[in-house]
Amino acid sequence: MIPDGDLAGQPYMLTDEMWTFLVKHYRLHEGAREHSWQTAWHYTKSMLVRPQKWGKSPFVAAMICAEAVGDVIFAGWDANGEPVARPWPTAIIQVTASTEDQTDNVYKALRPMIDTGPLTDLIPDTGETRINLPGAGWIEPVTSKALSRLGARVTFVPQDEPGTWPGGSQLEKMADTQYRGLAGTGGRPVLITNGWDLAENSVAQQLAESNEPDVLVDHTKAPEHLSYTNKVDRQKIHRIVYGDSALKLDRGGNRVTGWVNLDRIEAEASKLVKKDPNQAARFFGNIPSMGSGSWLQPGQYSDRVVVRERPKSGPVCLGFDGSDVDDWSAIRLSTFDFHKFTPVDHLGRRTIWNPALTGGKIPRLEVMAAFEYVFQTYDVVRAYLDPPLWASEVNFLQGKYGDRVVFEWPTYRIKPMHAALERLKTDIINPTSGLSFDADPDADIHYRNAVMRARAGQTYILGKPADNQKIDIVMSDALAHEAVNDAIAANDLGRRKTSQISTTFYKIG
Incomplete structure (x- = not known):
């Protein structure tokens, strides 16, 4: 169910962009027939890069619901040669972010999704710091401060805003620890982030620039010739990067699809552009760029x-x-x-x-x-x-x-x-x-x-x-x-x- 806002309590419906990401994330390896379930996935890591208010947190909360009790593990082939799936016997999920406030973006969307929908009978115990799952599994929010919990044999790890986790930091070490835990179970992470500061060599930037064939990077980008500081170009960029999440109304002013009011996004972006154009481009334009502390700006070198x-x-x-x-x-x-x-x-x-x-x-x-x-x-x-x-x-x-x-x-x-x-x-x-x-x-x-x-x-x-x-x-x-x-x-x-x-x-x- 939709966790909050004017549409709270209504069924949570995926957009075409979201379905596309899921199809790619759960894609099987071309040689899956010869692989075990743990090595059948085409991608071992997946990252979704979208601007603020696109809906990344509720989307990954919905993925958590599926990973908690749904059929998400490859379980072979049926009599017709079609793939079949099963749930995790013991799902252990860590909602991960840099701070406790940041983990709330996902965790506070997740709890009402469970409590107000059909999953409440399967997952009746949704606490503020832990959600107990069938099969002795659990869901918990974690940050780099919770070092004692980072060695768990996790099955799914959503990482929120790794574009702000600088290279060489404790947050990068946390991410690496979780990746090792996932490798031991056959689980996988999903990273959700805005555009990143190119000066920080963040976890998200490293993943995006790795060009590894087993890494999915779903990053909607506007054409490079469009300038984010130009109002007309900026509005074109917003229409592209917000995609299916952009609010569309009928002639009577009623919502047809989407939820993001692009006029409101433009109002916020135009103010931020005057103070920090690169930050505005990262937050609302989905454009990785240099931070205000960078010695040179993009293109100068x-x-x-x-x-x-x-x-x-x-x-x-x-x-x-x-x-x-x-x-x-x-x-x-x-x-x-x-x-x-x-x-x-x-x-x-x-x-x-x-x-x-x-x-x-x-x-x-x-x-x-x-x-x-x-x-x-x-x-x-x-x-x-x-x-x-x-x-x-x-x-x-x-x-x-x-x-x-x-x-x-x-x-x-x-x-x-x-x-x-x-x-x-x-x-x-x-x-x-x-x-x-x-x-x-x-x-x-x-x-x-x-x-x-x-x-x-x-x-x-x-x-x-x-x-x-x-x-x-x-x-x-x-x-x-x-x-x-x-x-x-x-x-x-x-x-x-x-x-x-x-x-x-x-x-x-």
């Missing part, structure tokens, strides 16, 4: 990526942000027309090191060999190196190439770092600066990850949304960009032999 051959020589400036075990290390170069690129070492390997791929530590000898090759290959005018953890190596390079070429540039100094980041950001946004980037896939991710962390005096530094979301290439670019601008200001090129310098590099901007 990607618009500067150009496909061009990596420079093989010539004057450059260098930036290096080094680590030891936790973060990445990267050598990035900038030409004097502001093109940022990743050079290669003597073996043709990119000068970017991920400790997860190098035995858990940055290979210092390999990095130093790369420095030597870069200095031999290019005319390095200035090199700005972040010294913490690399002080001895920086001193060695200063002794070899001179302290008027190799400089210590500590990134922990807040005011200079803020100024360097602002200069790089301004030149990225300014269409006349001439700044460009090579098409490095890791750089794209690091720029997307970068978020601003406020400091005193209206300054900021860059931070990571989560420990596993790195930004080290951005930091190396900031140092390289600072070096090239300082070299231009000091007329370092003018003191060098003109035969070593391509005249094209004099065309700045």
Whole structure:
């Protein structure tokens, strides 16, 4: 039964979109005849991405009712070769969200669905914190705080708004624990969420970007050419993403289908767009986007990526942000027309090191060999190196190439770092600066990850949304960009032999 609102107590009817999702979620594997019931499903995880007020919570509450007492397990084939099903002998269901208030979205829709409908005789015990099921099973709301309950052999796990569960957080660990519990029983999760903040690398984002064939991602999207900040385009987007849930009236003003008043959605969205357009796009437009704390907005970095051959020589400036075990290390170069690129070492390997791929530590000898090759290959005018953890190596390079070429540039100094980041950001946004980037896939991710962390005096530094979301290439670019601008200001090129310098590099901007 419909749990609340003007239609409370009326039969809960699924829309075509909902039926489509269910058909996909319960689809059998193409080779199901040769599989056991636990491996017969085509999808091991399913995610539904829809805007606010579409009806995700009541829909997943209806799925919980089915998983609690309905025939939802593949049980072989009948005499006509058609699949048959049976209920779980002991259904254990965890309604999961980031907070108790968030679990209420589903749990408080679920209880009246049971209590006011035909299931009340089958499920008579619907408590505020637990619903007891036939066969000694139960339904319970859980959050990451309930660690003692996360090891249960669950059969169905609806996860509410995993688009707000940041990568590397306790919530991600909770999700992984539940997935392991489901794997042991043959159960599956269903994730319901709005569009997510691309800077957070959330559980939902990771699932959507996994491209795994056994993961169902049902995400209604409007065409990319429509702009959410444009009122006419925004209304088109709403009609698309709200789909069957949009309220439709007959000539007499009576409801025909749907329940979402798009005029009301537009009124709310238009207000939020003025304050936080990306948040409005996520909530009402079903569009994953960068949060307001992101250092760059969507398109600002990607618009500067150009496909061009990596420079093989010539004057450059260098930036290096080094680590030891936790973060990445990267050598990035900038030409004097502001093109940022990743050079290669003597073996043709990119000068970017991920400790997860190098035995858990940055290979210092390999990095130093790369420095030597870069200095031999290019005319390095200035090199700005972040010294913490690399002080001895920086001193060695200063002794070899001179302290008027190799400089210590500590990134922990807040005011200079803020100024360097602002200069790089301004030149990225300014269409006349001439700044460009090579098409490095890791750089794209690091720029997307970068978020601003406020400091005193209206300054900021860059931070990571989560420990596993790195930004080290951005930091190396900031140092390289600072070096090239300082070299231009000091007329370092003018003191060098003109035969070593391509005249094209004099065309700045």
